[in-house]
Amino acid sequence: MSVLQFIIANYKQVLFLTWEHIYMVGLSLIIATALGVPLGIIITKHEELAKRVINGANVIMTVPSIALFGLMLPVLAIIGHGLGKVPAVIALVLYSQLPIIRNTYVAIKNVPPSIRDAGKGMGMNKWELLREVEIPIAVPVIIAGLRTAAVMNIGIAAIAAYVGAGGLGVYIQQGIDRVYPEMIISGAVLVSLFAIIVDGAMALVERIVTPTGLKVQKRLVQ
Amino acid sequence: MITYDHVTKIFGEGANAVTALEDITLTIEKGETVVFLGPSGCGKTTILRLTNRLESITRGNIFVNGKNIREQDEVKLRQQMGYVIQDIGLFPNKTIADNIGVVPRLLGWSKERITKRVDELLTMCRLDPDVFRSRYPAELSGGQQQRIGVARGLAADPEILLMDEPFGAIDPINREQIQDEFLKLQEKLQKTIAFVSHDIHEAIKMGDKIALFEQGRLVQYASPAFMLTHPKNKYVADFVGADRALKVLGIIFVRDVFNPCPENIVQGLATAKETLAFIEKEDINYAIVIDDDKPVGYVTPKILKYEQSPVRDLVKAFPDHVRKRTSARDVLSFMLMHDILTLCVVDDNGNFAGTVSYNDIQKKIRETYTGEMKKDKGDRL
Numbered sequence A: 001m002s003v004l005q006f007i008i009a010n011y012k013q014v015l016f017l018t019w020e021h022i023y024m025v026g027l028s029l030i031i032a033t034a035l036g037v038p039l040g041i042i043i044t045k046h047e048e049l050a051k052r053v054i055n056g057a058n059v060i061m062t063v064p065s066i067a068l069f070g071l072m073l074p075v076l077a078i079i080g081h082g083l084g085k086v087p088a089v090i091a092l093v094l095y096s097q098l099p100i101i102r103n104t105y106v107a108i109k110n111v112p113p114s115i116r117d118a119g120k121g122m123g124m125n126k127w128e129l130l131r132e133v134e135i136p137i138a139v140p141v142i143i144a145g146l147r148t149a150a151v152m153n154i155g156i157a158a159i160a161a162y163v164g165a166g167g168l169g170v171y172i173q174q175g176i177d178r179v180y181p182e183m184i185i186s187g188a189v190l191v192s193l194f195a196i197i198v199d200g201a202m203a204l205v206e207r208i209v210t211p212t213g214l215k216v217q218k219r220l221v222q
Numbered sequence B: 001m002i003t004y005d006h007v008t009k010i011f012g013e014g015a016n017a018v019t020a021l022e023d024i025t026l027t028i029e030k031g032e033t034v035v036f037l038g039p040s041g042c043g044k045t046t047i048l049r050l051t052n053r054l055e056s057i058t059r060g061n062i063f064v065n066g067k068n069i070r071e072q073d074e075v076k077l078r079q080q081m082g083y084v085i086q087d088i089g090l091f092p093n094k095t096i097a098d099n100i101g102v103v104p105r106l107l108g109w110s111k112e113r114i115t116k117r118v119d120e121l122l123t124m125c126r127l128d129p130d131v132f133r134s135r136y137p138a139e140l141s142g143g144q145q146q147r148i149g150v151a152r153g154l155a156a157d158p159e160i161l162l163m164d165e166p167f168g169a170i171d172p173i174n175r176e177q178i179q180d181e182f183l184k185l186q187e188k189l190q191k192t193i194a195f196v197s198h199d200i201h202e203a204i205k206m207g208d209k210i211a212l213f214e215q216g217r218l219v220q221y222a223s224p225a226f227m228l229t230h231p232k233n234k235y236v237a238d239f240v241g242a243d244r245a246l247k248v249l250g251i252i253f254v255r256d257v258f259n260p261c262p263e264n265i266v267q268g269l270a271t272a273k274e275t276l277a278f279i280e281k282e283d284i285n286y287a288i289v290i291d292d293d294k295p296v297g298y299v300t301p302k303i304l305k306y307e308q309s310p311v312r313d314l315v316k317a318f319p320d321h322v323r324k325r326t327s328a329r330d331v332l333s334f335m336l337m338h339d340i341l342t343l344c345v346v347d348d349n350g351n352f353a354g355t356v357s358y359n360d361i362q363k364k365i366r367e368t369y370t371g372e373m374k375k376d377k378g379d380r381l
Ligand SMILES: Nc1ncnc2c1ncn2[C@@H]1O[C@H](COP(=O)(O)OP(=O)(O)OP(=O)(O)O)[C@@H](O)[C@H]1O
Pocket: B011, B012, B018, B019, B020, B038, B039, B040, B041, B042, B043, B044, B045, B046, B047, B086, B198
């Protein structure tokens, strides 16, 4: 039986697992953005904090995902969520922090000082400066950070199948257990396909939210 | 009015400390343009940035309209001052119209009012609103961007303007015209302006007063004419240039020196004979012929001898006439070119308004050098 046949025969389950995967990655990305972007912005105003926060996010990134699940298990078990989607989403949120915080921080920091001074000098308050100038200029790089995080998380979410989180990783995990190559490959292909589609979609988002003026600037500089 | 009271600014600490400004005391009166002049790194930008609190003052105080800026809300303080930054700093994500309209929008102006204001300012900066309004900064040349920077600073019609080398990147022809335009505007609006420049020509042209800096210290604070004629020390003399007497010519205008009722005037219908008699009686070398209020030329005894017709048919024409707003520099250049020592002054309709001679100009220069400074406004000497 080929991979395609496997997918067609099990399309209902495939759809369900895909949905689980989307759910985990989507939810974690929303939470991670809500945490990471403001944090990234805040640390541009507090240099001391910036080093610590980014180092922290770096440390998290170096912990292998399986190990992270293992570490979280006893802690989350206390509230009865040692296994399942909760540890998965928490892990994904943690892993996303580095690309999101770092990109946000760098993007805001890279706004030319002359532009910031012009805004301040004309009497914009901090919030107006962020909203009108800093964020619009930083937004392409911030979205690029989200894009990295999303693609990375699709891969990590596949591993979360081992803690019973569901998603397309289930095919890989069970396929290995049962020595069932079609199942393994179906899982791998679907996860990869999903990653490619999300990557393309995020690239599109990046294009859409980039202010026209910046696109013009980029075109002219080239 | 802006008052600097013993202002010192030191960047950094300990071994790395840089004294950017040292004990600066000066006042910019309301409605006056003061040019902060000096070589690179002498603290010109710093003094502007202290004024709108982009930098903090190390020692001393700055008062804006009598109020200590330390005690004011910095956002409010900045909103009452237009700021034109040296590096232009346009917002790349906004159109030209939105860039110019930033402060009016912060202040809550209506859309129509902002649009109208934007077009007005673009026109003033010699940029066609229909072409430039919806472009982005990246699509403009450096000089055009700088003009937008100036327009943005002026947008909300602030009472005080801080301008940091606002015309530095503009080509000479456009710069002259924009400077002229700006001077005309300033004559009408009477804003209080702190204007940074490192160009002595610009300083002489734009400033009611010039503050000359050397490495963070104020060396001389005086009117352009006074600085040119009475440089305080060698540094000032060198900075204003060896040709400073010639530069004085740039700030003397025909209106300051001309003779509105010269005596050697004859009407065009007078006969040659009458005119000859007039010239002999007055003991002059020539007479200027006016016909229908317009200067048509001049006549000398040599031309008039043996002639019968009315003088208007005998005249030698002047190469050209000058206006009251022509600078002495241009008049002298004209005199040298055409080998003539007296020219007619005409008004905008071409009607005779008087004469200006080499001697008139020389006398004025001598007066300037001996320190006969008139203080009144409008008359810049
Ligand atoms: N943020 C800063 N930190 C440390 N030193 C500074 C800072 N800003 C300015 N300086 C120093 O202060 C001095 C005055 O600088 P400023 O920018 O006011 O010069 P300027 O007269 O505007 O020069 P230019 O004509 O080149 O623009 C310089 O020696 C400069 O290096």
